[in-house]
Structures are given as structure tokens and as C-alpha cells.
Amino acid sequence: MLSKFKSTLRKSVKFAAAISLILPSLVVNPAVSAQEDETIEIGVLQLVQHEALDAVLKGFTETLDASEYADRIEWDIQNANGDQSALQSMAEKVARDNDILFAIATPTAQALATAETEKPIFIAAVTDPVEAGLADSLEEPGRNVTGTSDMAPIADQVDLLVRNFPDVKTVGIIYNSSEVNSMVQAKTATEELEAAGLTVEVTTVTNTNDIAQNMTALVEKVDAMFMVTDNTIDSSIALVGDIAKAAGIPTIGSSDSVVLTNGLATLSSSYEEYGIQTAEMVIRMLDEDLSASEMPIELAKEFNIIVNKEFAEAIGIDPETIK
Incomplete structure (x- = not known):
């Protein structure tokens, strides 16, 4: 382990320094060389x-x-x-x-x-x-x-949805029920959406095989999708996004790279x-x-609005209007 190696190294350096005072012409401080060359x-x-x-x-x-x-x-x-x-x-x-x-x-x-x-x-x-x-x-x-x-700025993402799509009444959320990160986000998003006066329809999956059927059923009940960062859903975003586009509904949320692949918009860090x-x-x-x-665990330094122009145009939305 690096910490143990460094502790041993410091002792070696002190020992080498002491010897060098006695035999300066013979010692070249091998410990420092070892530190500089040690593989990580x-x-x-x-x-x-x-x-x-x-x-x-x-x-x-x-x-x-x-x-x-x-x-x-x-x-x-x-x-x-x-x-x-x-x-x-x-x-x-x-x-x-x-x-x-x-x-x-x-x-x-x-x-x-x-x-x-x-x-x-x-x-x-x-x-x-x-x-x-x-x-x-x-x-x-x-x-x-x-x-x-x-951790996404979920309250701000909900605000992004509400201010750009004021006619939306019901919002869908889909995630893998076995992912702790997804459950935390889905709970927070549901609370924020309901606080904004919206009805929330939640569907869960356990693997990618569940997505097509569950997502297809969900989009028939909702006016928009709120997307949390979920590894199962994100790995199938080509399918998920295509189902939403076919239904003509916006998807708001998730990561910048996932949205740029097949989503509408989000507020995200890179x-x-x-x-x-x-x-x-x-x-x-x-x-x-x-x-x-x-070392404290760090959060994102900044968030930016990300818009997928192709997705927007596919569902009849001018991407320039999403702010």
C-alpha cells in the first residue's frame, strides 16, 4: 500500500541521511531514487x-x-x-x-x-x-x-421542466429498483415534482430486458419524462429515447452525455x-x-443547461426556446 511504502521510505531517507554524514563520498541516497521510480x-x-x-x-x-x-x-x-x-x-x-x-x-x-x-x-x-x-x-x-x-441539482432540473413545459400535468420516472443512487434521486424528484403541482407516474425495472415494455406503457400515461442518472436506463438510452420520441414527449434530466446521445435537455455537470x-x-x-x-468527497463545480437539438426537432420543439 502506498501509505505503508511512504512510511518505510521516510525511515530509509532518515537512515541514509545519517550514514551520509559519516560517509559522504560513498552514499547517493538510494531511497529518494526508489521513491521517484516506484510504480503506482x-x-x-x-x-x-x-x-x-x-x-x-x-x-x-x-x-x-x-x-x-x-x-x-x-x-x-x-x-x-x-x-x-x-x-x-x-x-x-x-x-x-x-x-x-x-x-x-x-x-x-x-x-x-x-x-x-x-x-x-x-x-x-x-x-x-x-x-x-x-x-x-x-x-x-x-x-x-x-x-x-x-448528485444532480434535481430541484433546478424540475424547474427546467416546469418553466419550459407549463402545460405538462403528469411526469414519468423510470429507474432500476436495485440501484441505491437511482432510488435516492427518484424519491427526491417525486417530492419536487409533486411540490410543483405535478402528478408522478413511477415505473421500475430490474434489468435492460424490462425496459421496452415498461417504458412503452409509461409514455402512454404521461406528458413528459423526468430522467434520473441510472446505469441500467443510461446503458439503453438509444431505446429509451426512441420510445419517448415516438410518443412525442420531452425528457428532462440525466447526465450531459446521455442527453446528447438521445434525450432532450438537462442541467448537468460534464x-x-x-x-x-x-x-x-x-x-x-x-x-x-x-x-x-x-479528503472530503467533492460535488460538481458547476452545472450547465444541455440541449439535444436533434431530439428537440424530432418532437417538434425549437431547441433555441429551451432556457
Whole structure:
């Protein structure tokens, strides 16, 4: 583990310094050289391949590959391809083989946190680390897990829907009932939508095979869709978005990359930026010899309105009017 290595390294440096006072002509301080050359093995576990999570990975790897540690990093990048049953065994191997761990999405973060309690675990695309049992609080994680939360500005997203579509009366929400992050968002969104005077119809799925039938039935009951960031739904956004377009209804919410693939609009931070932000935390840990438990979990730095012009035109909406 890096922290243990650094502790040993500091002792070696002190010893070498003492010897160098006695034999200055013979000692060249090998410990410092070892520190500079030590390989940093970074293990990544991603839940599934889809636009938002891929963007996180891109931002994370590119930022570290452009850092002063680039020449020392060895990458071990694994993708569970949505197979939740394989997560724990994959997490155990990634944890065993690497010094720093990076979990993309809530289920992978939970699997790595179960497999490893000492090595630093950085997370991204995790909505509520506290509810997921990964941290005591955002400010003081209290264990070996830190990183970034992609908690969406749901109240503002609801306002985006209401002010742009004042005639909407009933809003649909679809998500995977086994994803903690999705349940948290769906609950908050339902409360916000109802507070705005809207009726909410909620449909859940357990896997991608449920989506076509459930989504098709849902769009017949609603005037608009409120989309939470859900890995099952996002991985099938081509299908989900096409069903909404065929019904002629707007979809508001989810991540920037998912909306740009097949949604109408959202208020979101860039998921690539989440990866960058998390990588910067890793760099800060290495620079300052911090432990993950000392580093607060960070939220997005800014949110922007994202509009998919093609989707808007497909349902007869001028994209320039969405503000």
C-alpha cells in the first residue's frame, strides 16, 4: 500500500541521511531514487459501458496521464459490463493487484469498499455515498473512500421542466429498483415534482430486458419524462429515447452525455469533468501524502443547461426556446 511504502521510505531517507554524514563520498541516497521510480498501480472498476461512465474514465485517465506521475502509473482497467453477479470477484482482484483503486458508479464502489478497507478508493458517478454506505459524511468520509458525487441539482432540473413545459400535468420516472443512487434521486424528484403541482407516474425495472415494455406503457400515461442518472436506463438510452420520441414527449434530466446521445435537455455537470476532478484529488493525495479518509468527497463545480437539438426537432420543439 502506498501509505505503508511512504512510511518505510521516510525511515530509509532518515537512515541514509545519517550514514551520509559519516560517509559522504560513498552514499547517493538510494531511497529518494526508489521513491521517484516506484510504480503506482491504479486499478479501475467500471460498472457498465455507456456515455456518462465512459466520459468519467476518459477524464480520469487522461488527467493522470498528463501529470508528473504519468511515467510511474500502470493501469488495470476492468469493466463489469453490467454483470452485477461478477462485481465482487472482480473487485477483489482489482483490490489485490493495485495500490490505488477507482470505482465508477455506486455498485462498483460498494464492491471495492467491501473488498478493501485500507488502500485508497476513489469514486465517481456515485450519487449519494452516505446512503450507499461508503462514507460517514461528505465532509468527513471516515474510511478509505473519497472522490466525487454526481448528485444532480434535481430541484433546478424540475424547474427546467416546469418553466419550459407549463402545460405538462403528469411526469414519468423510470429507474432500476436495485440501484441505491437511482432510488435516492427518484424519491427526491417525486417530492419536487409533486411540490410543483405535478402528478408522478413511477415505473421500475430490474434489468435492460424490462425496459421496452415498461417504458412503452409509461409514455402512454404521461406528458413528459423526468430522467434520473441510472446505469441500467443510461446503458439503453438509444431505446429509451426512441420510445419517448415516438410518443412525442420531452425528457428532462440525466447526465450531459446521455442527453446528447438521445434525450432532450438537462442541467448537468460534464461527466468527463467528474473524472478530471477525481484525478486531481488523486494527484493531491500523492503530492501531500494524504489519506483518503482526510479528503472530503467533492460535488460538481458547476452545472450547465444541455440541449439535444436533434431530439428537440424530432418532437417538434425549437431547441433555441429551451432556457
